[in-house]
Amino acid sequence: MWDQVSALLFKALGETLFMVGASSAIAFASGVPLGVILHVTSRGGLLERRVLNGLLSAVVNAARSTPFIILMVLLIPVTRLIAGTSIGTGAAIVPLSIAAAPFVGRVVEGALREVDRGVVEAAQAMGATSWQVIRKVLLPEAFPAILSGLTLSVVSLIGFSAMAGAVGGGGLGDLAIRYGYQRFRLDVMFATVAVLILLVQLCQAGGDLLARLARKDGKS
Template sequence: MLNPQLWNLLVNALGETLYMVGVSLALSAVFGIPLGVLLVITGPGHIRPNRAIHGTLAALINIGRSLPFIILLVAIIPFTRLLVGTSIGTNGAIVPLTVSAIPFLARLVESALLEVDRGVIEAAQAMGATTGQIIGKVLLAEAKSGLLLGLTITAVSLVGYSAMAGAVGGGGLGDLAIRFGYQRFQPEVMLATVIVLVILVQGVQSLGDWGARRLKRR
């Protein structure tokens, strides 16, 4: 059983994890979704094919996805300090979390958009739709269910990454598990954090699946 002090620490750590994941997910959506859209429309045979832009974006995304998170976390410490003034704590963890999530989400967005029927796109072009209209009213509208699933998968990944960030002072549930569960030999704290993480991931995934099904039926 956890004493009241450890319960308070667990609640605070959960709040920090939710804060890190929420902010990182929002920022990765702001940058990752447009990046994924640009990757698709500049691809061969799409509405705005551009080999140079497409190849450059694909290479950058692949580089971003190839770096293990723990290495990225350390490698961009100067950049993190430049942006938020610190490389530790929840704010310090948000920067590497966001940087790691952007290329991941961009690929998921690309996959969702490529599932859109090309006939619908060609019909919109034949009716004189602009590039912006095709992106907003065809691509994103038709792929909204897949996009939500992509955001859900990204959120689940960020929960895992945030726990990893706790190992180097990032705060949240991972930090609590390391400092109390491992370093102070309190297995009940480790077990409690694992249970909370499992419930959190299951909740996020279930909510995302439910939302995607609702969008698909519309």
């Protein structure tokens, strides 16, 4: 019996890793530029654009305030358009990415806001353009904090992926619902929770290590 459970766990773990990995990559690729734009267009920013900043902030806040399970349902037409279906591991990547991108954007914005203003002004005094300040000053200075924030994003996506399983998204959440809850298999439920906890611990430890290494490199 446990051989079957182990096989199901490995399969579900692979699906979860695929969902989280793909959605993290998409969320980072879209969220990091979003965070930079939010920062540089804010009041007193390098490229102050209050109207643009206000519109982006409103969209980001709306996306972040919507519970993920509701967001998944609202995005079913978009998911079908992109993935061709609203059920399965591949389809779950769409709402996961859309849910995580605004969070990543706010994380990056917050990290950039903590960069010493004097460093930015020094770069501008030496004739650096806005793009050069962003690329060579803001992002490198904020990199350790961004790494820590991205780790939190991945951890959140692991939790979101488990919720996606409740509506046919596959992965560990789907295993816990279909084989654990619906079939009254507490052993499957506990095994799934244990794997999720271990996965979160590994991601958090790895992210913390990378952030520490980045801080040491920045001080050397």
